[in-house]
Amino acid sequence: MTASATGSAPPPGRLLRAFARNPSFVAGSLILLAVVAVALLAPWLFPGDPQDMVAAPTLWPGQDPEFWLGSDSLGRDVAAGLAYGARVSLAVGVTAAALGLLIGAVVGAVGGYFGGRTDLVLVRLTELFQTIPTFILVIVIVAIGQPSAPVIVAAIGIASWPTVARLVRAQFRSLREADFVMAARSLGYSDLRIIAQEILPNALPPVVVTTSVMVANAILTEAGLSFLGMGDPNLVSWGSMIGDGGPMLRTAWFLTALPGAAIAVTVLSLNLVGDGLNDILNPRSLQQ
C-alpha cells in the first residue's frame, strides 16, 4: 500500500473502508464512472458520425423523441455530440495530465534528489514556465503547431507540469534525508533505483491527489481551446459545442448550457475524487 509516507500504512481492508466511507470520493467516482461509461458506449448509443446533419435544425430537447436533447443549428444531434465529446474530453484530459505528470515527476525527482546546481537549473526552468499563464502558453503552442488532438495534448501537458514538479521536488527533498534512503544507499543501490523504488512510491499520495485536479484542468483547457475554435476540427468536443452554440445563446440557450453542464459535472466529479483522495491518503486521517 502506498497510503502513508511517514507513519504506518493501514492494512488494505481499512483503506478500502476509508474509500467507501468518504462521501465526496464516492459521489465523485460515481459521477465520473457514469461519464466514462457514456464515453465508452458512445459508438453503440449513437451509431454514426456525431457531425452528421441528421435532424431538423434547432430542435428543442423533448421536441422530437428521436433526438431527445435536441439538435443544433446544423441539425446535429446534441446527445450524440455530448457522448462523443465525453470521449474527447476524457481522452485529452487523461493523456495531457499523464504527460504533465511524467515531465513534472522527472524534473521534480531529479531536482529534489540531486539538489545543488541541477536543482537550481530545474527550479528556474519550472519558475519560467510558471510565469506564463497556462492557457496563453497552450494557445501559443497550438497556434504554432496544428490544431490536432496530439498537439493539444502535448500543449496542455507542457503547460501543466510545473505544479507536479514543485510537489514532487518538495517530497523528494524531505524523503531523500529519510533513514530508509540512507539504508538503501548503504546497501549499494544506485541513485536511479533509490529514486524509483525507495522514494517515488513514498512520494505518491499527494501526487495522486494532484493528478485528479490536473485531469479536470486539462478538460477545462481543452474546452476553452475548442470554444475559441482552436480545437481539433475533426472532433466534436464539449468546448466546440459551446462555441458553435454561442451565437444562438438567446434563442437556443440549451446548445451552450448542456455541454457546459457536462463540463461542470465532470470537472466537479474529478475535484470531488481529488478531495476524497486527499482525506483518505492523509496519514493523519488513518491513525484512528
Place this chain on the structure above:
Amino acid sequence: MSENETLLQVRDLAVGFGKTEVVHGISFDVAAGETMALVGESGCGKSLTALALMRLLPRGASIRGGRVLFGGRDLAALPERALRDLRGNEVSLILQEPMTSLNPVLPIGRQIAEVLLRHKPMSRKQAWQRVLELLALVGIPEPQRRAREFPHNFSGGMRQRAMIAMAVACEPRLVIADEPTTALDVTIQAQVLDLLDDLRKTLSMAVLLITHDLGVVAQWADRVTVMYAGRVAEEAPVGPFFQAPRHPYARGLLGASVGESGDAHYTTRRLAEIPGSVASAAAEPGCPFAPRCPETIPACRVRPPSLEAVAAAHRVACPVEVAKR
C-alpha cells in the same frame, strides 16, 4: 592488535563540514572477526566516522584526508561505482532507528531479497529461499508469513532484526553498527546485541560497534577505541581498558557510569562527573581534553598528543600517562 589479519585500517581520517573540521585525523584498525567498539559522547564524531568509512556522509560533510584501507582498497578514494558494489556486500551498515530505516511501502522479505539480487548472482526464487533462511537466522518466527508483511506490522525489535538480516544477507566481512540498540528498550537491546554477536561468529564477520554505552562495550566488544572531540583518546582490549583505563577522559567516563563495580548505583553513591563541557575543546591548541583534565602538564596545551603504546595493544594519547610507563 590481535593475531588475526587486519580487515580495516583507518589512517588519519579527517572529516569536516564546510570550514570546520569535526574528525581530526583519527586512526584505528579492525581485525577480521572481532568486535571493535568506537565509544564517545554525542558529537565526538563517532557516527560521522562510521558514515565516512562507507562514504555515506550527509550533505555538506566531506572527507578531508586520510585513508580507509579495506581488503587492500582505499574506500576513501575508490570510484563511486566500485564502492556501490562493496556496500551491502562486503561492508554493511546497521542504522540506529529501526522504525524509520525500512521502506514503509515494501514487504520486509522483498526488501531483503533486493539486497541479494543486487549483489549475488541469484534467481528470484533462490533469493526468496535465502530470505526465509535469513529471517529464521535472525530469530523472526514464522518467516514464511512475516516475509510478506510490511514494516508497520513489525515491532521495533523485530524491525531491527530485519535490518540485521538485510545487513548480513550477503555475508559481509564488516558490519558497521551505528548505535544499533539506542532506540530499543533494554531487554530487546541485549537480545539484538547477542544476535549480532552470534552472527559475527557464525558468519565470521567483524563488527564495528558505534556506541556511547560502556555497558554494551564491556559485554560485547573485544576492543575499544575511545574518541573525544574528533580524536582518538585511547585504544585498548576490553579487559585492560575496564581494569585500568589510562586516559583521564576514559577514567572519567568509567567513574561516571553506574555499572563500574557491582555495588555502585546512583542511590548508594554520588556519581563522579567530568567538570566542564566538550565545547571547551574547540579553542584548545593542545589536547582537546586539557581544559577539563585534572592532571594537565604544560606539554598538554601545546599540541594534540599522539597515540602511544603503554602496554601490548594498549595505546593512549596522553603525555602524562605515557611518561608513567
